[in-house]
Amino acid sequence: MTGARKVVVIGGGVAGLASAALLARDGFEVELHEKNATVGGRVGSWTKNGFHFDTGPSWYLMPDVFEHYFGLLGSAAGDELALTRLEPAYRAFFEGHAEPIDVRSGTAAVTALFDGIEPGAGPRIASYLESARTTYELAVRRFLYTTYRSMVPLVRRDVVTRLGPLTRMLVQPLDRFIATYVRDRRLEQILGYPAVFLGTAPSRAPSIYHLMSHLDLVDGVYYPQGGFRALVDSLVTLAEAEGVRIHTSSRATTIHTAVRARRWRGRDHRRFRVTGVSFAAGDDQVTVDADVVVGAADLHHVETRLLGDAARSRSASWWSRRxxxxxxxxxxxxxxxxxxQLAHHSLFFARDWEKHFAAIHRSEAIPDPASIYVSRTTASDPAMAPDGHENLFLLVPVAADPAMGRGGVDGAGDRAVELVADAAIRQVATWAGVPDLAERIVVRRTIGPQDFADDVFAWRGGALGLAHTARQSAFFRGRNRSRRVAGLFYAGHSTLPGIGLPMCLISAEVLLKAVRGDDSTGPLPAPLPVRSTGRRADTDHDGPARPRRWPR
Structure with missing residues (x-):
């Protein structure tokens, strides 16, 4: 097909790269613009003196989602990444308990672990994991891969017959749901911590998210050799193979729109249509015409900084409630x-972790001890540090508030950031039994909320994206298609289906469905047929391009 419609993707994170590749394969002429010198977005990396660090996501969960995405492009996870299954999946340290707990994946292993800690809990946790499995499978079939443009496709027997339990799981908090299965505080925290992956607390996450326990406790936790930069490199290679043109150091400044020439009937009340995007590249200002624009950067930034007031789908009052x-x-x-003493993944749980969650929600000082996460990638990938050394990545959840400041190298960050870092290092040293940890540090860097705001335009300096509370999940999260501007779509952590690497890959597929006008609920058949743009003369066609309803 020649004369393909032109797509401009704003933002070169995982969602942007993944979206660009799928759209190019579907027959669009695609170029992607990233404001930073390298692509990857939150999946960053940093190297100093032979130490290599991931500065963003570090858990590889939902391997089926990665496998499916690569399959859409005619590849496979095993061809793109060298994956290591982690054993144990993670190690958990608990305030007031001298010995940590190694958590191994698999129903039998988890059932035995829980029964050993709380006699009689084994059968209950088996039931919990079975519920997590069936809920996850239903989510994949009906809720994760849909645009929610129409609710009709959701009216299926498997949804209707579970409507009562699903409704209860949407209104019951996760912590209360967990309490009906286990009583031991440590087990409650093991089941509740995945809420942090969702950007919230167990007391604020809907219990439908107990499905997360199927992912780490049953499916297992993996690690891509070379770190998560390997995933970004793979996505770049796949996108460029599909014909995507990638521009770095190219910052979007304006999404251009025009008033629509005709009055549209039905429910389509969009007043504008997208016409192009302007970018600042060094001292130059470039405007690129476009039929379709994909805002894969932070949604708040795209809406409030790149669009005029009349073209915004979300008002200031909408954001004030998020x-x-x-x-x-x-x-x-x-x-x-x-x-x-540390596993590849280690979790440190304060006894009163609700106090930590409350401090985050109220923008208060983080308690000491805190509930924190530590990654030791050299446990699985020794090449990430010089011989005889290790690299550690500590994450301390804090309030989303850029006023806390920036980090820095060798203690040069803002005081509030460095104080949190010092306390975390002391806590790890004490709880894990590494009393000389601070004296053995030869490289140190901190990153704070203002860095997230600067580097990826994160709204309020948030590390993950909009929290998965009941009001910000599924169809309440917000559509991935502009209500005001025809041809403007969204992808990434702030839109459907949510935050995390697997969700960003799914977001790219949901975007493709929105552009196509596809209201189906499940994953698309893989591989996607190649729809040539005319620039792919070396690629065989699988038949004539199907009739298409272009975005209007």
């Missing part, structure tokens, strides 16, 4: 010698 999720202080440490 929960931005937590911010974070990240601490990157190069450590001399070994730290076998």
């Amino acid at each position: 929960d931005p999720g937590p911010g974070a202080v990240l601490v990157l440490l190069g450590v001399r010698g070994q730290v076998p």
